[in-house]
Amino acid sequence: MERTVGQPVNDSFLRRIRKTHSRKFSTVVEVKDEQASQVCSFRTAENNPINHNTDHIARLYTVPIDIQRQIFQNGGLPGKFMKQVTTFQECSIMVRQPAIEIISYLNQVDYTRPVNKYVLYGKFGVGKSLTLCHILHYAFAQKYVLVHIYWAAHWFKDMKEVATSVLSPGCMDLPIDAGLWLKHFKFQNSKLLSELDLKVSKDYVWNQREMTSQGTSILELVEFGMNRIKYACGVIDALIKELKLASIAGKCKTMVVIDGFNAFTSSHTRIRNDNKVMVLPKQVSLAIPFFDITKNDWCNGAIVVTVDQTANKDRRESHLPRYLLGKEGFEHLDPFIPVLIEDYNIAEFDSMIEYYKDRKWIRNITSSGQRELELITNRNPFVLMDQCKFL
Amino acid sequence: MLSFRLRFKASLPQNLSKILKLFATRSNILETNSNESEQFRVLDLYPQTKVMQEKRKTRKTSIPPSRATNMPTDQDWPSVWPGARTFHPASVPLPLRQGYQEKGASPNKYANAELMKIPNFLHLTPPAIQRHCEALKQFCTKWPTVLENEEICSKHFPIEIISSDYCYSSPTIRDPLARIVNLQVKLSSLYLDTHAKDKLLRLLGNKYNPETDIITITADRCPLRKQNLEYAWYLLMAVYHESWRVESWEAEKSIADMEYFDWDTSQSRTSLVTLYTWPIPPTDYDYEIIPHATEYKIAVSDLINNGEDQYSVNKYKEAVKNLLNLKCDNKE
Numbered sequence: 001m002e003r004t005v006g007q008p009v010n011d012s013f014l015r016r017i018r019k020t021h022s023r024k025f026s027t028v029v030e031v032k033d034e035q036a037s038q039v040c041s042f043r044t045a046e047n048n049p050i051n052h053n054t055d056h057i058a059r060l061y062t063v064p065i066d067i068q069r070q071i072f073q074n075g076g077l078p079g080k081f082m083k084q085v086t087t088f089q090e091c092s093i094m095v096r097q098p099a100i101e102i103i104s105y106l107n108q109v110d111y112t113r114p115v116n117k118y119v120l121y122g123k124f125g126v127g128k129s130l131t132l133c134h135i136l137h138y139a140f141a142q143k144y145v146l147v148h149i150y151w152a153a154h155w156f157k158d159m160k161e162v163a164t165s166v167l168s169p170g171c172m173d174l175p176i177d178a179g180l181w182l183k184h185f186k187f188q189n190s191k192l193l194s195e196l197d198l199k200v201s202k203d204y205v206w207n208q209r210e211m212t213s214q215g216t217s218i219l220e221l222v223e224f225g226m227n228r229i230k231y232a233c234g235v236i237d238a239l240i241k242e243l244k245l246a247s248i249a250g251k252c253k254t255m256v257v258i259d260g261f262n263a264f265t266s267s268h269t270r271i272r273n274d275n276k277v278m279v280l281p282k283q284v285s286l287a288i289p290f291f292d293i294t295k296n297d298w299c300n301g302a303i304v305v306t307v308d309q310t311a312n313k314d315r316r317e318s319h320l321p322r323y324l325l326g327k328e329g330f331e332h333l334d335p336f337i338p339v340l341i342e343d344y345n346i347a348e349f350d351s352m353i354e355y356y357k358d359r360k361w362i363r364n365i366t367s368s369g370q371r372e373l374e375l376i377t378n379r380n381p382f383v384l385m386d387q388c389k390f391l
Numbered sequence: 392m393l394s395f396r397l398r399f400k401a402s403l404p405q406n407l408s409k410i411l412k413l414f415a416t417r418s419n420i421l422e423t424n425s426n427e428s429e430q431f432r433v434l435d436l437y438p439q440t441k442v443m444q445e446k447r448k449t450r451k452t453s454i455p456p457s458r459a460t461n462m463p464t465d466q467d468w469p470s471v472w473p474g475a476r477t478f479h480p481a482s483v484p485l486p487l488r489q490g491y492q493e494k495g496a497s498p499n500k501y502a503n504a505e506l507m508k509i510p511n512f513l514h515l516t517p518p519a520i521q522r523h524c525e526a527l528k529q530f531c532t533k534w535p536t537v538l539e540n541e542e543i544c545s546k547h548f549p550i551e552i553i554s555s556d557y558c559y560s561s562p563t564i565r566d567p568l569a570r571i572v573n574l575q576v577k578l579s580s581l582y583l584d585t586h587a588k589d590k591l592l593r594l595l596g597n598k599y600n601p602e603t604d605i606i607t608i609t610a611d612r613c614p615l616r617k618q619n620l621e622y623a624w625y626l627l628m629a630v631y632h633e634s635w636r637v638e639s640w641e642a643e644k645s646i647a648d649m650e651y652f653d654w655d656t657s658q659s660r661t662s663l664v665t666l667y668t669w670p671i672p673p674t675d676y677d678y679e680i681i682p683h684a685t686e687y688k689i690a691v692s693d694l695i696n697n698g699e700d701q702y703s704v705n706k707y708k709e710a711v712k713n714l715l716n717l718k719c720d721n722k723e
Contacts, residue, residue: 331658
């Protein structure tokens with residue numbers, strides 16, 4: 001309440017204002033009241049995704065700031081949503097039906113059987129990536145080792161550097177991207193990996209002088225890859241193999257989360273080899289281990305991927321999974337469980353509007369204004385977020 | 392005159408030379424302009440205005456009012472307009488208008504080239520057609536009693552020949568388009584096995600319409616209709632027998648050449664059996680022992696053969712869920 005506008009000239013004037021109009025001008029008290037009254041309607045206090053179930057659908061939960069820093073430090077949240085997170089000073093994700101569905105599958109599945117694959121699909125902007133973030137948070141809370149690619153198409157579209165591979169002849173390396181991914185991996189899993197204390201099962205020889213001998217910890221292997229990014233792709237290959245072996249042996253659980261998986265099955269990349277010929281994703285040494293880990297020849301884990309129209313250049317007409325994956329991609333993932341993500345339903349839309357009101361992101365919206373917003377956005381989450389910027 | 396003469400005498404001696412001179416010059420002028428009268432020429436500064444021509448008087452001819460005005464309403468129209476003919480305003484008692492004017496209504500029917508350009512069907516009124524038919528009836532034979540409906544007709548006469556006749560008034564009655572012959576036959580009326588049907592469809596290409604199941608062979612390369620008809624018969628026969636023939640290279644057909652998705656030879660079956668027997672590699676790809684495998688097989692085949700849509704994807708999802716023994720108990 002105490003406004004410190006300590007201008008000596010206006011002092012007497014301000015005092016007068018405070019006496020007469022202070023209640024009208026203050027905002028702090030009102031906000032607290034609103035939050036207290038609406039906390040049950042659109043928010044859930046249950047911030048641990050392990051406990052999320054159908055009762056929490058269409059409500060927002062907040063990812064604790066330390067976990068957000070740990071999982072999404074190097075990317076993971078979509079760019080525009082990240083801006084909103086910064087503005088709102090909290091990372092609130094809506095609990096939605098597809099995420100709850102997958103979480104329930106993950107809870108009931110038999111982990112001695114080969115891994116199951118879940119493919120999220122839906123039109124542009126319906127929240128595939130955010131559902132993936134929710135599942136990633138769940139997996140983090142369940143102490144899975146996270147193998148997370150936050151946007152696979154980056155590697156084939158905005159790659160940093162291309163080099164001919166030494167370790168796997170005939171392939172192309174993306175050393176800097178591989179190094180960045182290792183950094184991301186380490187950020188997400190450093191605590192868990194130091195707890196689990198996984199060891200390398202065999203010797204990996206990088207060159208005449210450098211090698212990673214049997215019994216070295218996985219974290220050291222990752223560190224090596226980060227320091228010697230020339231071998232980062234090879235390190236990722238070794239790391240994925242080790243993770244698979246460790247999962248099969250039951251030492252750890254692994255969650256593979258890839259956003260825009262159909263970039264791997266695209267027939268177009270911007271990577272060129274020495275002869276200026278386009279290189280397909282399966283000839284990129286960085287992509288090969290992820291092809292390997294998305295096979296169902298290991299257990300104690302799960303694979304959650306999304307397919308997105310914007311992830312590949314050649315197939316964009318439909319959002320359905322078989323079309324986006326193409327023949328080879330479908331055969332690679334098959335059998336998988338396709339999970340459709342749709343636009344908000346009425347309850348979700350209302351709670352999102354309430355949330356925006358609560359964050360003072362939109363103000364003074366009438367019920368007809370809300371109806372108009374519903375109609376012009378068609379309850380599409382991304383369009384809603386975009387349209388509410390101006391309100 | 393007398394005085395002049397006197398004066399002339401008096402001054403003769405002085406003026407003689409002048410007079411001589413004057414005569415000399417005068418004779419010169421006379422030589423040059425011998426045909427002009429002895430008037431001064433007039434300088435026309437303003438040319439005279441032309442005399443307005445009189446307007447030609449229009450000849451008045453007495454035209455009787457057009458026949459259309461005094462036609463009775465119950466007249467026999469087919470006898471007024473018995474055959475195909477260019478539009479004539481006086482014969483058609485209809486207030487027709489055709490064409491476009493910048494301002495005002497469309498031009499009326501008199502002296503209207505637009506109405507004359509378009510073909511009319513004034514000779515093909517229902518009563519006229521009925522009369523034609525009545526007149527032609529005596530030349531027709533009776534419809535076979537067995538061929539009651541369309542189905543029986545198409546069963547006994549599966550082949551349909553379509554060609555067009557053209558009649559119009561021009562120096563020649565031949566139309567080049569009349570030579571074109573279409574032969575239509577239903578694919579289901581041909582006797583074919585799986586191989587022959589597949590091969591026939593590949594040979595026919597776009598001449599087969601899968602929606603109506605009709606093969607259409609069009610022949611237009613010969614100058615006469617009869618030749619084209621024979622050629623169409625020949626083509627149908629050739630394509631039918633060719634589709635029954637099995638060539639040696641047909642054994643090389645691979646999965647990419649398949650006209651439909653066959654789950655039994657697909658990667659999907661292999662991966663299913665491998666998944667089921669994991670971690671032991673499968674010895675034989677027998678899927679019968681796997682629970683819900685048949686449902687899955689049907690779902691995958693439908694997804695790929697019938698095209699992907701929301702329904703087929705949901706069906707596939709349910710099949711995979713049953714296969715993996717997963718339950719979704721939280722559907723709204």
